[in-house]
Amino acid sequence: MGPVVAIDLGGTKALAGVVEADGTVRSRVWLPSRDLSDRPAALLDRLADAAKAAAADAQRPFETISSIGLCVPGPMDGSRSVVCRAPNLGWVNVPVRAELERRLPGKSVLLENDVRAAALGEHRLGAGRGYRSMLTVFVGSGVGGGVVVDGALYHGAHGGAGEIGHMVLVTGGPRCGCGRAGCLEAMAARTAVARYVSEDVARGHRTILSEILRGDLLALTSRDLAVAVANSDAVAIRAARRSARYTGLAIGNVVNLIDPDLVVIGGGIAEALGQTYVNWAGEIAQRQILSNARDVPIVLSQLGDDAGLLGAALTAFDDTRDLC
Numbered sequence: 198m199g200p201v202v203a204i205d206l207g208g209t210k211a212l213a214g215v216v217e218a219d220g221t222v223r224s225r226v227w228l229p230s231r232d233l234s235d236r237p238a239a240l241l242d243r244l245a246d247a248a249k250a251a252a253a254d255a256q257r258p259f260e261t262i263s264s265i266g267l268c269v270p271g272p273m274d275g276s277r278s279v280v281c282r283a284p285n286l287g288w289v290n291v292p293v294r295a296e297l298e299r300r301l302p303g304k305s306v307l308l309e310n311d312v313r314a315a316a317l318g319e320h321r322l323g324a325g326r327g328y329r330s331m332l333t334v335f336v337g338s339g340v341g342g343g344v345v346v347d348g349a350l351y352h353g354a355h356g357g358a359g360e361i362g363h364m365v366l367v368t369g370g371p372r373c374g375c376g377r378a379g380c381l382e383a384m385a386a387r388t389a390v391a392r393y394v395s396e397d398v399a400r401g402h403r404t405i406l407s408e409i410l411r412g413d414l415l416a417l418t419s420r421d422l423a424v425a426v427a428n429s430d431a432v433a434i435r436a437a438r439r440s441a442r443y444t445g446l447a448i449g450n451v452v453n454l455i456d457p458d459l460v461v462i463g464g465g466i467a468e469a470l471g472q473t474y475v476n477w478a479g480e481i482a483q484r485q486i487l488s489n490a491r492d493v494p495i496v497l498s499q500l501g502d503d504a505g506l507l508g509a510a511l512t513a514f515d516d517t518r519d520l521c
């Protein structure tokens with residue numbers, strides 16, 4: 198099977214690349230997305246150009262590329278043709294599939310949500326290889342997830358499956374970006390960790406993060422957190438463990454519901470803290486998991502920043518196979 202062009206569209210930048218069926222990435226073309234985010238047509242023009250540029254970079258004639266896989270930062274309609282909302286791009290009901298296919302005649306364009314694409318990537322090319330079912334949880338600036346059942350990504354009746362980040366864990370807890378309160382995302386994402394650190398500092402605890410961030414604790418990055426944890430900073434460790442505790446609680450709940458073969462934890466915070474974060478979350482999860490599912494392995498993701506791009510490519514390959 199020939200290669201596809203995959204595009205990972207984020208809120209600030211997009212990455213387009215030619216990807217082979219075995220996951221080899223032959224080219225990478227970056228472009229900013231934020232400066233055009235208020236004008237969907239202009240950004241779609243640029244994505245179409247990037248797809249061609251990616252093929253040229255890989256020295257593949259564009260005619261030999263059969264399909265384009267695109268992952269997008271937001272939910273889609275049931276037919277996965279229209280991006281319903283992409284808050285980081287300011288998009289509402291943009292018919293991305295039809296618009297890109299019009300710009301790229303003869304190519305099929307397949308869409309997937311970015312987090313679900315990353316879960317698909319981990320399943321087929323990363324930590325989940327060889328497993329029939331798995332839960333993936335990404336903990337970073339937000340919290341998202343994906344569920345694989347019987348070897349395929351599970352989308353649910355309305356395309357909404359996998360939203361583990363908005364599982365409510367604390368009634369009346371902190372406000373979440375989704376408008377509800379006490380969601381996993383509000384308890385475990387990077388902003389939550391920054392909040393835990395700030396609260397500790399307000400109570401008089403000292404942390405090297407105050408120096409690293411020159412007092413602006415809310416500007417915390419996953420890397421800053423990892424540096425502080427590696428330096429045995431008590432405030433940083435406490436904050437990171439709180440994040441991991443809620444992640445573990447949510448994982449335990451979902452494992453009891455779907456009994457997967459594997460759980461994969463990824464995302465900026467988990468990847469920066471590595472196995473330490475997985476161990477903390479895993480310990481809490483195992484306490485929640487009922488005995489018949491207790492042996493489920495809980496592991497760190499393997500694909501890092503490439504998960505979305507590879508997942509977008511797999512989305513395109515899967516469609517090509519469907520046609521065969």
Ligand SMILES: [Zn+2]
Pocket residue numbers: 362363364373374375376377378380381382383
């Ligand atoms: Zn929420």
